[in-house]
Each structure stands twice: as structure tokens, then as C-alpha cells.
Amino acid sequence: MRLRVLPLAVLAGLLAPACWHGETASATETVPLPQPRPETSAPDKGAPDAAKPDAGSPDTGTPDEGKPDTATPDTAAPDASRFGGDPHFDKPIQNTLPQPATTTPPSADTVNPDRFGAKQPDAAYGAFQRGLYKTAYNLAMERAKNGDPAAETLVAEILSRGLGVPLNPAEAAKWYGLAAEQGVPEAQFQYALMLLDGRYVKKDEKGAFALMQASAEAGNRLAQFNFAQLLVQQDPGDAGLVKAAVYYERAAATGLADAQYAMAQLYANGAGGKPHDDAQARILLTQAARQNYDTAQIDLAAWMIEGRGGERDLKSGFAWMRRAAQGGNVAAQNRLAKLYMGGIGTDPDLILAGAWYIVARRAGLIDPQMDDFLQGLDDDQTKQALQKANRLP
Numbered sequence: 001m002r003l004r005v006l007p008l009a010v011l012a013g014l015l016a017p018a019c020w021h022g023e024t025a026s027a028t029e030t031v032p033l034p035q036p037r038p039e040t041s042a043p044d045k046g047a048p049d050a051a052k053p054d055a056g057s058p059d060t061g062t063p064d065e066g067k068p069d070t071a072t073p074d075t076a077a078p079d080a081s082r083f084g085g086d087p088h089f090d091k092p093i094q095n096t097l098p099q100p101a102t103t104t105p106p107s108a109d110t111v112n113p114d115r116f117g118a119k120q121p122d123a124a125y126g127a128f129q130r131g132l133y134k135t136a137y138n139l140a141m142e143r144a145k146n147g148d149p150a151a152e153t154l155v156a157e158i159l160s161r162g163l164g165v166p167l168n169p170a171e172a173a174k175w176y177g178l179a180a181e182q183g184v185p186e187a188q189f190q191y192a193l194m195l196l197d198g199r200y201v202k203k204d205e206k207g208a209f210a211l212m213q214a215s216a217e218a219g220n221r222l223a224q225f226n227f228a229q230l231l232v233q234q235d236p237g238d239a240g241l242v243k244a245a246v247y248y249e250r251a252a253a254t255g256l257a258d259a260q261y262a263m264a265q266l267y268a269n270g271a272g273g274k275p276h277d278d279a280q281a282r283i284l285l286t287q288a289a290r291q292n293y294d295t296a297q298i299d300l301a302a303w304m305i306e307g308r309g310g311e312r313d314l315k316s317g318f319a320w321m322r323r324a325a326q327g328g329n330v331a332a333q334n335r336l337a338k339l340y341m342g343g344i345g346t347d348p349d350l351i352l353a354g355a356w357y358i359v360a361r362r363a364g365l366i367d368p369q370m371d372d373f374l375q376g377l378d379d380d381q382t383k384q385a386l387q388k389a390n391r392l393p
Contacts, residue, residue: 124154133164144175149182156187173200180211188215189223209234216247224251225259241272248272252284260288261296268309282309289320297324298332305344318345325356326393333360334367341373350377354385359392 124139137158143151156175159168173194179187188211194201195208209230215223228244228251235243245266251259263274264284270276282303288296297320303309304317318339324332333356339345340353354377357370377385 124151128154128158133158135164137163137165144178147178147182149179149184149187152176152179152182153184153187156190160190169194169200177201183214183218185215185218185220185223188212188218189220189226192223193226216250221251221254221256221259224248225256225262228259228262238271238273241266245272245274255287255291257288257291257293257296260284260291261293264288264296264299278303278309285309289323292323292327294324294327294329294332297321297327298329298335301332301335305339314345316345321345328393330360330363330365333357333363334365334370337370341370350381351384351388354381355388355392358385358389362389 124136124143127133127136127139137155140151140154140158144155152175156172156179157163158165159175160172161167173191176187176191176194180191191201192208192211192215195204195211197203209227212223212227212230216227224247228247231244231247232240234240245263248259248262248266252263261284264281266272266274267277267281267284282300285296285300285303289300301317301320301324304313304320306312318336321332321336321339325336337353337356337360340349340356342348354374357367357374360367361370374382374385
């Protein structure tokens with residue numbers, strides 16, 4: 001079953017990624033119904049090393065989570081005219097609220113057995129880990145019918161994702177509810193999402209709030225992040241952020257990229273009871289970026305290019321922007337085009353600048369400045385840019 005991580009449509013305007021001057025999107029993104037995030041947060045081994053000037057090579061080390069970047073800065077500041085007269089990059093973090101949690105479903109081999117309660121469903125869980133979902137379902141169902149909360153949660157998990165059995169969200173909701181009543185944090189989190197959604201159970205925001213809080217207090221990091229989101233929704237002012245910061249911080253300490261990005265925003269804006277601290281914000285952006293959190297990669301790239309929160313590092317900034325662009329972030333693709341156009345952190349390359357903007361434009365992003373740039377290319381350059389665009393991600 002696909003569940004909404006949090007229905008925070010009312011915050012969409014505040015949570016949208018920052019765009020450079022001139023960037024507009026032509027269509028509103030449809031937010032998919034969410035599923036649980038993976039319980040692993042290993043650093044992205046392919047990410048550039050934010051602590052080294054030459055960040056184009058893969059990062060094979062452990063992220064430095066306690067120190068700001070100490071890379072030697074490129075002493076040549078970006079030429080403002082390269083960006084159409086705009087004197088500097090826009091400030092990438094201007095909101096005080098994070099984006100909703102990401103929704104990639106976990107694979108079976110990354111699911112922690114502790115998620116299913118203190119009492120592990122033994123043979124059923126073993127079958128689940130081996131991908132024998134039908135067997136796992138049958139074994140767990142026998143125990144679930146006898147009130148075993150761990151088995152109830154496993155049955156719900158299988159039904160909610162349609163693993164080896166027909167997808168049945170309504171039936172999954174029943175089992176999540178039973179397990180939640182017995183205090184299983186994972187079931188409390190999932191059932192809270194369903195109560196917020198109101199599609200397969202009666203909508204109950206008050207009940208969802210209580211269950212989300214219980215799961216968060218029990219240490220479920222996704223519940224911690226999403227409970228913080230609920231607190232912000234309940235009280236959008238700084239008082240709400242102060243309450244939410246407690247849970248954002250707990251989730252960030254476990255390595256959850258969403259929460260690390262949220263804390264970066266709080267420090268960048270001096271909000272939620274946190275002091276304005278760009279250096280700490282940059283550290284948190286780096287931690288989230290290394291987990292392939294594309295919004296953090298874009299912000300970190302801009303900060304490194306302009307020297308915010310640490311020394312200027314044009315090459316590393318370029319590498320992070322390229323990483324986000326290659327991952328499919330449309331805003332990053334447009335910004336990378338501008339970096340190629342101006343030769344910021346890399347050699348100027350009008351062909352690649354045109355190619356990346358073509359990719360972004362095909363995805364619906366329209367930038368008048370880059371439209372003018374594209375029209376200024378000659379026929380041969382335009383042809384080459386189109387050919388390269390067709391080969392880009």
C-alpha cells in the first residue's frame with residue numbers, strides 16, 4: 001500500500017526548493033502516495049567529497065559530520081556578468097520549514113526486524129527476508145490471529161505492499177491498527193499515516209497525532225520527523241518550530257537526511273530556538289547531500305560557490321550541482337547549465353550549457369535568461385547541444 005508520509009499541502013509554498021532568478025516550473029508536481037522510507041542511511045559512495053577542491057571524483061570516505069568544509073578556496077570569485085548581471089547566487093535556504101519525508105519503499109533485505117515489535121515473528125520473518133512473501137504471510141497470519149503484535153505488523157506490511165499476495169490496503173489497515181493498539185512503534189507510525197489520509201480508515205487527525213507522537217517517543221525516526229511536521233502544521237509560527245526542532249534534531253541524529261536538511265534550515269534562518277549558524281547549517285547540508293538528498297545537494301553547491309558557511313570552493317560546488325542534475329533534479333539541471341555557461345567551477349562549455357538547459361526545459365522548467373542564451377547559439381552549436389541533451393540522464 002502506498003501511504004502519504006504527511007499531507008502537508010498547506011505548506012507546499014513554503015517547502016518548495018529554492019529557485020534561481022528566472023526559474024519557473026510549468027506544471028505542478030503530483031505528490032505520490034508515500035510508503036515507509038528505508039531504514040538505512042548509508043552515505044552515497046558516488047557523491048563528491050565536499051571537503052576537497054577536486055570534488056568530481058567519487059566520495060569514498062565517511063562524511064565529516066563534526067567540522068565545516070576546510071577546502072582551499074578558489075581565489076577567483078565568479079564573474080557576476082556570467083549570470084546575466086545578477087551580482088550573486090540567490091540564497092538557497094530561505095524557508096524555515098523542511099520538505100516532506102521522501103517516500104522510497106524499503107527493499108526486503110533492508111527491513112529491520114525490530115520494526116515489527118519486540119517479539120520477532122521468527123520463521124515468518126525469515127521467510128520475508130528471503131523473499132518468500134507468501135510463506136511469510138501464511139506463517140505470520142497464524143500468529144496474528146492469536147494476537148501476536150509482531151506478526152500482525154508483518155501481515156500488514158505484506159498486505160500494504162502486495163508482496164506475494166494481492167494488494168489490500170483496507171485489510172492492512174486492520175492489522176496495523178491491532179498492532180498499534182499493542183504499542184508496536186512501526187505499526188503506530190503506519191496507522192497514523194492512514195488516519196491522516198482517511199482513505200482506508202475513517203480520518204482521525206487527533207488519533208493520528210497521538211499515535212505519531214507515541215511512535216516518535218519510542219524512537220521511530222520517521223515518526224519523529226513527521227511528528228515535527230505535524231507540530232509545524234499545528235502551529236506555523238516560531239513557537240511551533242521550537243517544539244518541532246526537538247524531534248527534527250532526534251531524527252537528524254539517527255542520520256535521516258530529511259531531518260538533517262530540516263535542521264540545516266533552522267540554523268540557516270536562526271529559527272526554532274536555534275542560533276543563526278551558517279557553519280553548522282553547512283555541515284548538516286553536507287551530511288544530507290552525501291545521502292543523495294538532492295535539495296541539500298543544490299543548496300550545498302550554491303553555498304560552496306558563494307562561500308556561505310565556510311570557504312568558497314567552486315570545484316566542489318560545481319560537482320555537487322552536477323550530482324543533483326545527474327540525479328534528475330530539474331532545478332539543478334538548469335543551474336548546472338548556468339555554471340557551464342559562466343565557467344564557474346569548471347571550464348566554460350556552451351554546448352553542455354545548452355544541453356543541460358534543453359534537458360531542464362523538456363521537463364517543464366522555463367528560464368528566460370537561458371532561453372535567450374540558447375537562441376544565441378549558432379546552428380552548429382545548437383545541433384551539438386541537442387545531440388548531447390539526448391544522451392544526458
